[in-house]
Amino acid sequence: MKQYNFLNLRNGNDPFIDSLKQAACRVIESGRYIGGPEVDTFEQKLAATCRVNHAIGVSNGLDALTLILRALITLRRLKPGDQIIIPANTYIASVLAATHSGLTPLLVDVDPVTMNIDPQAVARAITPSVRAIMPVHLYGRAAWSHELLDIIRSHRLLVIEDNAQAIGAHAPCPGLNDTRITGSLGHAAAISFYPTKNIGALGDAGAVTTNDPILAKTIRTLANYGAETRYHNTLQGFNSRLDPIQAAMLSVKLAHLDTLNADRFARALAYENTIDNPIVTKPPIGANPLHCVWHQYVIRINNGKRDQFRRLLLEKGVHTDIHYPVPPHMQPCYAGHIDHGPLPVTTLLADQILSLPIGQGTTVADAAAIARIINTINP
Numbered sequence: 001m002k003q004y005n006f007l008n009l010r011n012g013n014d015p016f017i018d019s020l021k022q023a024a025c026r027v028i029e030s031g032r033y034i035g036g037p038e039v040d041t042f043e044q045k046l047a048a049t050c051r052v053n054h055a056i057g058v059s060n061g062l063d064a065l066t067l068i069l070r071a072l073i074t075l076r077r078l079k080p081g082d083q084i085i086i087p088a089n090t091y092i093a094s095v096l097a098a099t100h101s102g103l104t105p106l107l108v109d110v111d112p113v114t115m116n117i118d119p120q121a122v123a124r125a126i127t128p129s130v131r132a133i134m135p136v137h138l139y140g141r142a143a144w145s146h147e148l149l150d151i152i153r154s155h156r157l158l159v160i161e162d163n164a165q166a167i168g169a170h171a172p173c174p175g176l177n178d179t180r181i182t183g184s185l186g187h188a189a190a191i192s193f194y195p196t197k198n199i200g201a202l203g204d205a206g207a208v209t210t211n212d213p214i215l216a217k218t219i220r221t222l223a224n225y226g227a228e229t230r231y232h233n234t235l236q237g238f239n240s241r242l243d244p245i246q247a248a249m250l251s252v253k254l255a256h257l258d259t260l261n262a263d264r265f266a267r268a269l270a271y272e273n274t275i276d277n278p279i280v281t282k283p284p285i286g287a288n289p290l291h292c293v294w295h296q297y298v299i300r301i302n303n304g305k306r307d308q309f310r311r312l313l314l315e316k317g318v319h320t321d322i323h324y325p326v327p328p329h330m331q332p333c334y335a336g337h338i339d340h341g342p343l344p345v346t347t348l349l350a351d352q353i354l355s356l357p358i359g360q361g362t363t364v365a366d367a368a369a370i371a372r373i374i375n376t377i378n379p
């Protein structure tokens, strides 16, 4: 029986393998293993991609988020104890960045259709201590709307985008006819290049994007031991730099961002057009295909039998995943001591969601075949 793997990272790198080997050799031969031209070049390419003035390579996505928040505290634009609104349906890294920085996360519920932050829940959650918000473009979908922007403007909130899953997505922009790209919407944004992300390194890597030169400089300093110049430590910093070998890998793959995201959209479209099962709710494909870069294709099983559904799919060779089975506020490290409003949608989603294969290695024909199998399943 044909097996439909959830994700095969080796296959995903197949189209780039010669370029990746050449780039790796270039770094090995260069003798430059921290910083240097590979990192500078990649940062410039990334800034251009995200249409911002500054991109700072760091060690991973969690560090990118944490360094933004720490820098905002260093610059006294935030202070320890300030509340930051974060959607409850997210990967735990979003919340860890806040608590690691001494901020107080305030988790709010998500919209049942987009599964992203619900602007009405944000409006209800605002208190005088709320100084910042972290929209998470979860599953690759830009979490941005007129309503959200109105709240941000009227409360003068700092906006830190968790753009780990959505590089290349476009957000509708109120007041402009145009769209703007994620990573350029707020004061700063964090990207992850974890190997499973839309642009994956061959190890851990991440970056910050921002238009704010002072914030950029502070993040760069904090990430390099707090030193602006060598052995002159103005801040109590960290070691969180992007390795040149990863920068070289990422430069190869970033050049193909639009194609990689278009391939994901084609697979999502195959699911959209072929899945037809009354117990399955599909994610909205949307009028503008650029609004989502389909990091995950997440369906909902609405008869309360998601786990049985998943098992039957596996028996037919379809491997799936769940993003995420336990939301951060229910994890042992946070349960009972994290602030949140009512979270009925997040709690329901955790029991209903199922991620289908959509990464490199899954073809459009595979997606259509998986969809036809889905149509036969009724636990």
Ligand SMILES: *Cc1c(COP(=O)(O)O)cnc(C)c1O
Binding pocket: 060, 061, 062, 063, 090, 091, 093, 094, 136, 138, 162, 164, 165, 192, 193, 194, 204, 205, 206
């Ligand atoms: C992957 C991810 C992160 C963290 O990125 P790492 O590179 O794994 O540290 C943060 N937020 C979200 C939503 C993610 O998916």
